[in-house]
Ligand code: 13P
């Protein structure tokens with residue numbers, strides 16, 4: 001039997017021996033952060049995936065993230081750490097639905113949140129992530145934008161870009177929409193001096209009450225640099241724990257105890273061990289035409305997001 005520390009040491013030894021790069025989304029648990037080569041938000045992971053020198057990439061996150069790595073590096077072996085880890089939002093809209101909407105709005109540029117399937121990306125014009133969405137939509141020449149699938153993130157973008165005509169569909173993150181204005185009022189009453197930092201996947205009435213809105217990495221950077229001492233965190237609750245480790249002199253409170261993404265939580269350190277050992281995970285395989293078409297959408301994001 002291994003202790004956590006011994007298992008981590010074994011993973012670190014094996015990943016070097018087998019030339020594996022471990023990428024972890026910020027919502028992964030702290031024991032996984034400690035063995036990762038890079039931890040970040042969706043945008044950071046996409047950029048890092050394109051640069052990783054190793055022949056094998058292990059994605060500790062959800063399926064669309066592993067697929068993005070494969071699309072950017074088709075020559076690499078890409079593993080999803082736990083085959084069950086999907087993003088429910090990415091499954092909300094498919095090619096058939098969006099093809100129909102595109103026929104109704106032919107003069108709109110289709111902007112897809114990166115939390116979409118690779119198949120859906122093949123018929124979209126550009127991808128965005130929470131940290132790049134405003135800048136990318138701003139940089140698009142067309143005034144007419146169809147933003148899918150997250151209407152809450154889309155509303156947040158639209159509020160900042162009144163010059164754009166942004167059409168939204170009814171999709172969103174089931175984890176972030178659990179946080180309500182009631183939660184905001186209760187948390188502010190319990191912690192009157194705390195700043196409220198939220199992810200723009202939250203409901204607009206929650207996002208509008210926040211002192212800072214941004215991606216997971218954005219929230220963490222803000223809290224690290226801020227002179228304030230207390231923060232209410234309106235995103236997946238792992239971020240509360242990570243910040244508490246990093247800033248022991250500050251206090252972090254979850255906006256709601258229910259903000260847990262069960263898909264992000266599926267991956268365990270034992271899964272990571274099995275993957276680097278070569279006996280676990282799912283190797284990502286996508287049809288060549290899907291990879292080629294979806295790549296245009298992701299490449300445009302990386303160009304417009306610079
Ligand atoms: P970011 O990593 O862009 O902050 O997005 C959060 C998220 O929900 C990823 O699935």
Ligand code: SF4
Pocket residue numbers: 062086087088089090115173174175176236261262263264
């Ligand atoms: Fe998907 Fe929301 Fe979980 Fe992110 S937090 S993976 S958007 S369900």
